[in-house]
Amino acid sequence: MAKTTLAPKKGFLSENPSVLRFLGLLTVFTLIVTALAEGFGAGVISTSFLKVLGMTLCLCLIAVAMDVVWGYCGILSLGHFAFFGLGGYGIGMWLMYARTEGIVRTSLANAPIPATEGEVRDAIASQIFSVVGSTELPFIWGFAHSLTLQLLLIVLVPGLLALVFGWLAFRSRVTGVYLSILTQAMTLALSLYLFQNDTGLRGNNGLSGLQNIPGLLHLPQSTIALWFFWASALALGLGYLLFAWLVSGKFGSVVRAIRDNENRVRFLGYHVESYKLVVFTATAIVSGIAGALYYPQAGIINPAEIAPITSIYLAVWVAIGGRGRLYGAVIGAATVSLLSSWFTGGGAPNIDLGFYRIVWTDWWLVLLGLGFVAVTLFFPKGIGGLFDYLVRKP
């Protein structure tokens, strides 16, 4: 025993073999998908399915963030999709603006009198906002012309929202189910606000055509999809690494202690609220980045994407996959979201019982609900918990 006390320092990865294993699997998965993709060669995986896979990786990333905030820190946030959506809107604004600018400039190029910058801006505004009966460019689009600034906003907007919201909530010691309700209220309020036509983000029309990347319009979607798939895999790998590092070591120890008994942690001299705020904000930022990678693959974002129910699904994924282990979140998000698109996308054959026909698009939610209840009752540790049976420690 005394030897372990003075064990030599080891690297982070060698101390956490599961992280290395996960990164290895992710790399292998990425390589296999790439080899089979339409844009690369084999063409076994269609571009639309490649996009589904890329989006799934983004969902895995937000699930990992959710696991850190809920499974490790004990904050059952039911609002993390608000941050995901804000990231999506952030990139969507640049995509729409830059693409519309391209179109406008091309059409004005042949005009006898060269158009002024103001006229170009007006034309862009009326192109984008005619759908909500406006021709003015709202002030929040002030940075939309610049990719750099807009990328900055993808980090800053979710980060600041989480910081302010978290500061107010944690400082008042709102915990447990009350905090969950507050986070639901936050995402509901944001969603309802964005549904209005005059909020500058095109109301329920949302932002569309996001799959067309300005400057790369000459490239086929199969290539673009592959790039986004790689970017999503990279983001998931880096995010996983970041959070695995965050929850390992002493910081992780304190965070798990906060989950189990935050009052006791206070009497040890740790300022619990600061820790919660760091975790909440960091996970919100990563969620925003996940959203910014997701929506160019989805092609469209609208306020329904951040309806309260989406954030509840996120919690369900993490619960099914297994809380408190990062790979559990990945398993849960990947399994449930892929199954969901299989069932609701008409992939699953409907079952004719003679007296009744089970149509999966209607019954998928029931199945998900039953699955959730079954996991809660019989596998409280989720799918990830099954690994404990495989790898029994002596």
Added chain:
Amino acid sequence: MSALLEVSGVSVTFDGFRAINNLSISIGEPELRAVIGPNGAGKTTFMDIVTGKTKPDEGRVLWGEASQNLLGMSESAIARAGIGRKFQKPTVFEDQTVRENLAMALRNKRGPFDVLLYKTNRHARARIAELAEEIGLSDHLPRRAGDLSHGQKQWLEIGMLLAQDPRLLLVDEPAAGMTPAEREHTTELLTRAAQTRAVVVIEHDMEFIRRLNCKVTVLHEGSVLAEGSLDHVTQNQQVIDVYLGR
């Protein structure tokens, strides 16, 4: 011996019930002090007030040479100022190992970013080994704290308290659920700790208090009934009436 903690004229009311009534206690450094009294006398509430868990309606709680006012401070700031507390029920982090529990308590910077960039060093490992030795858990460092026996959890919590290296230890019923041999060890540990710092012990067990051999404060209905050596207070007629006689 100068006063380290000065509680004066403190009162607190819960739903009309006066839990603490014009309480004044002064603790020196170093000092070992036992606090006794019947149930509901306000012993635990006294600790709640000092550690910032409960805010009193009136009174003052002053700390250290600079007479810092503890009442405006958060629980964590009070803990960082040098006040450690052990609860009645052992509260260790059951899901984590004994080593992790001790490492968390070790006196180090407590800010989130300091902790994030913290690296275990030789000194910290040696200190953990030393503490584990002291609390008899050397062979249990890699074990989950939840798997320890009740007595061992009490030990671990005392170890965590010592790891914090506080100037004042508030210990609520340390001997509860311990075997006689363990009690003896606890007595020894507390008296040793009290040589360099202030230690306040709440206890019901008179035999345990006798072995601590220290000044005793008797609380009754939220205020001090008697104070002095154990023999002195046990001969006090009021103390016999409200506490010992029953």
